[in-house]
Amino acid sequence: MTIRHHPQPDTLMSYASGALPGAIAGLVACHVSICPQCAGSLRRLGLVAGLLLERVAPEAYGDDYARRAVHRMHVAAAAAAMAQKKPKYQPSDRVLPIPLARYLGMSGSDIPWQSVVKGVQQYWVTLPKGAGEIRLVRAAPRIRLLAHSHRGMELTMVLRGSYRDKTGEYHPGDVSDLGEDIEHQPKVTSPEDCICIIASEKPPRYSHFLARLVQPFMGF
Amino acid sequence: MSDQLKKIAQEQDAGAFRQLFLTFGPKVRAMLMRQGADSETAEEIAQETMLAIWRKSHLFAESRGNMASWIYTIARNLRTDRVRRQVVWQNFCEEFEVLQPPEAPPDEWLAREQERARVGQALAGLPAEQLQIIQLSFMDGLTQAQIAGKLNLPLGTVKSRMRLAYSKLRGSVEGSL
Numbered sequence: 343m344t345i346r347h348h349p350q351p352d353t354l355m356s357y358a359s360g361a362l363p364g365a366i367a368g369l370v371a372c373h374v375s376i377c378p379q380c381a382g383s384l385r386r387l388g389l390v391a392g393l394l395l396e397r398v399a400p401e402a403y404g405d406d407y408a409r410r411a412v413h414r415m416h417v418a419a420a421a422a423a424m425a426q427k428k429p430k431y432q433p434s435d436r437v438l439p440i441p442l443a444r445y446l447g448m449s450g451s452d453i454p455w456q457s458v459v460k461g462v463q464q465y466w467v468t469l470p471k472g473a474g475e476i477r478l479v480r481a482a483p484r485i486r487l488l489a490h491s492h493r494g495m496e497l498t499m500v501l502r503g504s505y506r507d508k509t510g511e512y513h514p515g516d517v518s519d520l521g522e523d524i525e526h527q528p529k530v531t532s533p534e535d536c537i538c539i540i541a542s543e544k545p546p547r548y549s550h551f552l553a554r555l556v557q558p559f560m561g562f
Numbered sequence: 563m564s565d566q567l568k569k570i571a572q573e574q575d576a577g578a579f580r581q582l583f584l585t586f587g588p589k590v591r592a593m594l595m596r597q598g599a600d601s602e603t604a605e606e607i608a609q610e611t612m613l614a615i616w617r618k619s620h621l622f623a624e625s626r627g628n629m630a631s632w633i634y635t636i637a638r639n640l641r642t643d644r645v646r647r648q649v650v651w652q653n654f655c656e657e658f659e660v661l662q663p664p665e666a667p668p669d670e671w672l673a674r675e676q677e678r679a680r681v682g683q684a685l686a687g688l689p690a691e692q693l694q695i696i697q698l699s700f701m702d703g704l705t706q707a708q709i710a711g712k713l714n715l716p717l718g719t720v721k722s723r724m725r726l727a728y729s730k731l732r733g734s735v736e737g738s739l
Contacts, residue, residue, distance in 0.1 A: 352706065352724035355696075360638040361705040364648040371651035385627075386735060387728075389681045391638075391700045392630030398701065400588030401595060401604070414609070441651040470648055 345377050347516035349497065354380060358387035362495075364473030369497045369541035372439035373517050437501055437537065442467070442476075450501075450537075453478060461485045474543045481505070481530045481538075489527040494543030496520060498528075503536030505529060570619045583612050586630070590637045597703035599645055607644060611637045628678055634700075641703070677735050684734035692727040695720060 349357070349370055356362045357370045374380045433443040437450020446467065455463035461482035469476060474494075481487065483503075498518045505512055507526040512518055520526065530536040569578040587608050594604035614636045615622070615629075622632060639650045685693070698704045698712065706724070710717045 350721070350725070351728035352721040355699060355724050355728060356706055359699045359703060360642050360646075361699060361703060361708075364646075368649060368651050375652070383728075383732070385631075386677070386681060386731060388631035388635060389628055389678050390685060390696065390731060391634040392628050392632075393678075393682055393685060394697065394700050395586075395589055395593060395634045396630050398589040398592050401592035414613075445649060445651065473648055 343376070343515045344513075345379070345515040347510065347512055347518060348377065348380055349373060349517050350519045351383070353495070353497070353519050354383050355387060358384055358391060363543045364469055365476045365541040366474060366495050366497055366543060368442060368445070368467075368469075368473075368476055369499050369517070369539055371441040372539060373499055373515070375439045375441055376515055439499075439501070439539075442539065455480055462487070474541065476539060476541045479538050479540055481536050483530055483533055483535070485536075486527060486529040489525055491525040492520065492522050492542060492544075494522065496540065496542040498541075499539045501537045501539060503530060503532035503534050505536050505538070506531045570616065579612075579616055582615070582629075586633050587612050590633060593701055594637065594641060594645075596701060597641065597645075599641065603645065607637060607640045610640055627674065680734045681731060684731045688727055688730060692723050692730075695723045696727055699724070 353362070353366070353370060357367055357374075360367075362370065374384055431444050431447050433440070433449035435450045438446070438448065438453075443449060453465050455465055457463050462485060463480045465478045467476040467478070478501075497520075498512070500512045500514050500516050502514060504514075505528045507518075507528045509518065509520065509524070509526060511531060569575040570582065590611050591604045591608040594607055595601060599607065611633060615633060622629065642648050643650050685696075688696070694713075695709055698709045699706075704712065706717060706720050709715075710720045713720070
């Protein structure tokens with residue numbers, strides 16, 4: 343898999359510092375899990391964070407505190423060694439990247455797709471309050487989605503198939519990290535269905551007034 | 563520092579761990595308080611971070627990575643979970659599995675040390691306005707929008723300073739990769 347489109351550097355930086363909205367962080371984690379280049383970037387950003395941490399002026403506590411803490415570590419480590427480890431979920435196919443598959447406890451073939459309009463299906467991922475939104479979208483060949491722009495961040499990652507918009511063509515692993523100002527209208531270019539993860543800080547803004555009217559009902 | 567970690571890993575050396583705990587525990591606590599955690603939560607997370615280091619020390623020693631950045635990542639994930647109440651998408655070990663390919667060559671350790679030194683140099687050479695944004699981002703835990711608000715700058719300026727800083731950091735290590 344050759345990945346050509348990556349999250350923006352400022353997006354990766356905010357991921358490394360833990361400051362991204364939960365939904366966006368989820369998509370970045372999915373991309374990083376299959377992209378050695380971004381994994382390397384993240385490692386370097388981790389070095390930056392580590393260097394800065396080393397320079398922080400400590401908020402001290404007493405020596406006795408450390409001794410008691412070490413004792414607690416022994417106790418806790420023994421307890422942890424005895425506790426049964428829950429095996430991590432292993433998806434039966436490779437459609438969903440590991441972070442999302444583990445979060446959902448679901449493989450690609452288990453996704454309960456809901457039909458939105460002919461040729462378009464989606465599945466909303468339930469997230470904690472304040473995280474933003476993640477949905478999986480599956481669109482049939484040649485489907486063109488409604489033109490829209492975004493309020494806040496929106497990232498799309500292709501899992502299967504491909505689509506094109508005015509910013510380029512996106513294949514599996516690619517991430518589109520568009521700003522608020524860009525309006526786009528993705529069109530599926532693959533002979534098979536295109537499956538994407540779309541993560542947004544806030545719901546998208548549709549250009550057409552009719553789409554704006556039906557948006558709340560279609561949840562699209 | 564790495565010798566300390568080896569001792570902790572191989573001998574479960576409580577003395578070495580205590581030293582590490584005394585060095586980093588209070589720093590993690592200070593950072594979390596800067597990020598808005600109350601004193602009690604900050605202490606709890608700092609302790610738990612160090613406990614994770616103790617329990618996973620064998621993995622750390624094998625991977626030849628950087629301890630301070632692990633400690634940062636563990637504390638960040640705990641803060642995401644406890645303070646921000648959000649999903650931790652990759653727990654520390656998963657991120658670590660991805661970041662540390664098993665086929666790492668034997669001279670990797672040296673390369674990593676060089677990489678760290680170069681990142682340090684690049685960081686020292688950043689213009690003040692870029693370093694400030696990196697500080698606010700990593701140590702104060704602010705979002706891009708919060709940084710923009712605090713510095714009274716447009717969001718786009720914050721993003722572009724982050725990108726500039728990033729490209730300098732990246733340029734500094736390109737030769738060593």
